[in-house]
Amino acid sequence: MRERITTIEQLNTVKEAEKKYLHLRLQGNIELTDDDQLFNILVCSGTGCTAGESAKLLERLEELVEEHEMEDKVRIIKTGCFGLCQKGPIVAIFPDRVFYTHVKPQDADRIIQEHVIGGNIIRDMQMFDIDKETGGKIYDIEKIGFYEKQHRIALRNCGKINPENIYEYIGVSGYQALYKCLKTMSPQEVIDVVKASGLRGRGGAGFPTGVKWQFEKNQPGHEKYVICNADEGDPGAFMDRSILEGDPHAILEGMAIMAYAVGAHHGYIYIRAEYPIAVSRLRIAIAEAEELGFLGKDIFGSGFDFDLEIRLGAGAFVCGEETALIASIEGKRGMPSPKPPFPAVAGVWGKPTSINNVETIANIAMILRKGAEWYSAIGMGKSKGTKVFALGGKINNTGLVEIPMGTTLREIIYDIGGGCPGGKKFKAVQTGGPSGGCLTEKELDTPITYENLIAAGSMMGSGGMIVLDEDNCMVDVARFYMEFICDESCGKCTPCRVGTKRLLEMLTKITDGEGTMEMLDEMEELCNEIKDTALCGLGQTAPNPILSTLRYFRDEYEAHILEKRCPAHVCKNLLTYSINPTKCRACSICARNCPAEAITGKPGKEVYKIDSTKCIKCGLCLSNCRFGAVERH
Amino acid sequence: MAKLNGDALGKIDEIVARHRNQAGPCIEMLHEVQNELGYIPFEAMEKIAEATGTSVAEVYGVVMFYSQFTTEPKGKHVINVCLGTACYVKGAQQLVDRVEKMTGAAVNKTSADGLFSLDATRCLGACGLAPVCIIDGKVYGNALMGNSFTNELRKIILAERGAKA
Numbered sequence: 001m002r003e004r005i006t007t008i009e010q011l012n013t014v015k016e017a018e019k020k021y022l023h024l025r026l027q028g029n030i031e032l033t034d035d036d037q038l039f040n041i042l043v044c045s046g047t048g049c050t051a052g053e054s055a056k057l058l059e060r061l062e063e064l065v066e067e068h069e070m071e072d073k074v075r076i077i078k079t080g081c082f083g084l085c086q087k088g089p090i091v092a093i094f095p096d097r098v099f100y101t102h103v104k105p106q107d108a109d110r111i112i113q114e115h116v117i118g119g120n121i122i123r124d125m126q127m128f129d130i131d132k133e134t135g136g137k138i139y140d141i142e143k144i145g146f147y148e149k150q151h152r153i154a155l156r157n158c159g160k161i162n163p164e165n166i167y168e169y170i171g172v173s174g175y176q177a178l179y180k181c182l183k184t185m186s187p188q189e190v191i192d193v194v195k196a197s198g199l200r201g202r203g204g205a206g207f208p209t210g211v212k213w214q215f216e217k218n219q220p221g222h223e224k225y226v227i228c229n230a231d232e233g234d235p236g237a238f239m240d241r242s243i244l245e246g247d248p249h250a251i252l253e254g255m256a257i258m259a260y261a262v263g264a265h266h267g268y269i270y271i272r273a274e275y276p277i278a279v280s281r282l283r284i285a286i287a288e289a290e291e292l293g294f295l296g297k298d299i300f301g302s303g304f305d306f307d308l309e310i311r312l313g314a315g316a317f318v319c320g321e322e323t324a325l326i327a328s329i330e331g332k333r334g335m336p337s338p339k340p341p342f343p344a345v346a347g348v349w350g351k352p353t354s355i356n357n358v359e360t361i362a363n364i365a366m367i368l369r370k371g372a373e374w375y376s377a378i379g380m381g382k383s384k385g386t387k388v389f390a391l392g393g394k395i396n397n398t399g400l401v402e403i404p405m406g407t408t409l410r411e412i413i414y415d416i417g418g419g420c421p422g423g424k425k426f427k428a429v430q431t432g433g434p435s436g437g438c439l440t441e442k443e444l445d446t447p448i449t450y451e452n453l454i455a456a457g458s459m460m461g462s463g464g465m466i467v468l469d470e471d472n473c474m475v476d477v478a479r480f481y482m483e484f485i486c487d488e489s490c491g492k493c494t495p496c497r498v499g500t501k502r503l504l505e506m507l508t509k510i511t512d513g514e515g516t517m518e519m520l521d522e523m524e525e526l527c528n529e530i531k532d533t534a535l536c537g538l539g540q541t542a543p544n545p546i547l548s549t550l551r552y553f554r555d556e557y558e559a560h561i562l563e564k565r566c567p568a569h570v571c572k573n574l575l576t577y578s579i580n581p582t583k584c585r586a587c588s589i590c591a592r593n594c595p596a597e598a599i600t601g602k603p604g605k606e607v608y609k610i611d612s613t614k615c616i617k618c619g620l621c622l623s624n625c626r627f628g629a630v631e632r633h
Numbered sequence: 634m635a636k637l638n639g640d641a642l643g644k645i646d647e648i649v650a651r652h653r654n655q656a657g658p659c660i661e662m663l664h665e666v667q668n669e670l671g672y673i674p675f676e677a678m679e680k681i682a683e684a685t686g687t688s689v690a691e692v693y694g695v696v697m698f699y700s701q702f703t704t705e706p707k708g709k710h711v712i713n714v715c716l717g718t719a720c721y722v723k724g725a726q727q728l729v730d731r732v733e734k735m736t737g738a739a740v741n742k743t744s745a746d747g748l749f750s751l752d753a754t755r756c757l758g759a760c761g762l763a764p765v766c767i768i769d770g771k772v773y774g775n776a777l778m779g780n781s782f783t784n785e786l787r788k789i790i791l792a793e794r795g796a797k798a
Contacts, residue, residue, distance in 0.1 A: 085761025314699030331659035
């Protein structure tokens with residue numbers, strides 16, 4: 001059992017002790033002392049890198065360190081997401097600041113032998129963005145293109161500290177803000193700071209966080225609750241997951257501060273079951289925080305009690321909506337209910353409840369530590385601070401980026417994301433997931449704020465940002481989102497239950513080549529009706545993907561309807577595959593890979609042919625043919 | 634419906650007893666039953682309804698509402714294809730079609746011989762590796778490129794069903 005921490009002196013003692021290990025890897029903190037003999041080897045253990053066997057790599061590195069009896073010299077640190085998922089698994093070595101990418105478990109031996117023992121940077125392993133000025137010798141990780149334009153507040157510790165070691169979090173000034181609030185501020189003062197900071201809900205709607213807290217604080221009664229919404233259902237968004245995996249204590253600290261401000265003593269973290277790594281790190285973090293006294297009874301001897309419980313979702317997108325989430329925590333079907341009453345008045349178990357998104361909560365401790373003025377100086381207009389985006393789709397640097405509000409889409413997609421791969425032409429960027437819309441080249445110079453994105457026909461949403469190139473069909477993308485919404489509609493209100501189904505039917509007809517021009521007008525009318533009449537946010541925003549693609553890509557809809565043609569070659573019913581007999585070398589690779597056995601010919605003798613009645617249009621022949629003989633029309 | 638053996642019933646009782654006094658325990662209990670048995674049998678719903686003072690219909694309603702709960706046992710091998718947006722725009726639908734054709738399991742169903750289940754899942758958050766597939770818990774990133782995913786699946790099919798795969 002480790003010692004409980006109840007005073008600021010104890011907290012500072014731990015912080016100083018940890019600093020010795022942490023200073024190697026923290027920005028602007030490179031003082032060379034005796035400790036520069038030490039090596040910190042950071043291994044990314046986010047979901048992306050874990051899928052690339054980073055757990056095995058970590059294990060092997062630890063084994064080797066033990067074998068060579070270097071435990072006092074080399075620290076292997078399991079970290080959260082670096083944000084650069086495309087290049088994973090990632091290993092960063094300090095103090096050398098070398099950033100190896102695409103590392104495999106079998107590379108562990110070389111890293112220890114050649115780099116750590118031999119003292120040489122392994123040049124033939126893949127590294128990130130060789131810095132030409134320094135001749136690729138030593139990189140300043142913060143200065144590589146991917147990070148340069150970023151401003152990391154919510155992601156401040158992701159990829160830097162071990163999320164399963166509470167002392168490392170304390171070493172980066174963790175739980176100092178909680179101490180400050182509990183011991184030196186009244187709940188109202190805490191709320192006033194959050195209000196003055198201008199922080200708005202990062203789950204998408206952008207409601208001012210301090211105002212939400214004030215509503216709950218003003219409610220009578222002693223039984224109140226706080227909830228962290230970690231039901232990150234928006235497909236393509238993974239910033240909440242990365243924060244929970246990389247810096248779970250920031251959420252615990254933020255929630256404790258929030259509970260103190262509103263007068264709650266019990267909190268829930270509602271997290272989707274698709275995120276097993278995040279759940280396990282949260283469980284570890286809660287146990288550690290309870291052991292050290294940051295959760296539980298009489299925190300810091302202040303008399304304030306707060307405990308936390310994890311509740312798992314079970315695969316329902318609508319549970320991200322706050323009233324549905326509350327129903328789900330209560331063990332019921334996750335169906336939304338009309339507002340008012342708002343959760344701040346009658347939430348979980350009918351008691352006043354504040355619900356904030358993970359990213360919002362991740363900002364809280366920093367705001368309380370550094371002050372409202374510091375935070376509100378970042379950003380633009382009514383959108384203060386930073387926003388994390390999950391950059392995905394057809395983009396070179398897939399990953400997580402945190403930028404100050406007011407950055408343009410072009411800066412994110414080109415300067416940070418590196419543009420579309422393979423020299424393909426950028427077509428659109430989708431923000432806001434199933435509730436948002438697609439923006440085109442023309443909107444790329446719009447500074448990102450809540451208001452600007454809505455004016456352009458999309459929305460901030462939780463921060464998914466999917467880049468689409470010329471090979472993506474916009475009608476198909478709209479259909480994809482509508483299919484998602486239909487699946488996830490809870491069925492409680494008619495506009496959403498029936499309306500989205502009708503929309504999907506029309507979209508499917510269009511992608512099948514059976515659409516009519518009248519359908520476009522009908523869809524638009526129906527979209528507007530659903531927007532006005534659906535019960536909850538899911539239904540009200542569901543038509544956005546259709547409305548925005550109709551607004552910017554009407555020509556693609558018309559090509560499907562009038563010419564029975566899919567300009568991006570995606571919609572299967574409008575496609576045929578054939579083999580050009582003059583190019584075919586009868587190598588048989590297409591036939592061997594065809595899952596439908598639709599291709600016949602004789603190896604080396606007779607050119608191959610596709611039987612269009614058997615062809616399932618999977619495109620495997622096209623991707624496998626080395627001679628460019630397979631053609632798609 | 635096949636009768637559950639005493640072992641499974643005992644496990645259900647244990648889970649129900651553990652969460653009985655918790656507030657709103659229904660979903661927690663269902664999660665644990667499914668983790669333990671791989672699916673949620675009717676008997677579990679009866680026991681949960683009894684413990685929580687609701688009707689079986691209500692518990693059944695909860696099971697049906699959430700896509701992760703299943704009332705049928707899964708096949709011997711489970712293949713998940715991520716259908717999140719990032720995977721979809723990078724061709725996940727082609728993967729679904731391919732797996733369907735190869736295994737004979739329709740989407741979110743199990744093949745007639747009980748060997749393969751094909752689940753189209755919601756975003757797994759591994760968007761950097763899109764499109765993503767999982768065979769029995771092992772993740773394959775960039776599954777449309779190269780042949781590592783397809784070959785692995787072919788190998789399993791061959792091992793299970795013999796010559797014709």
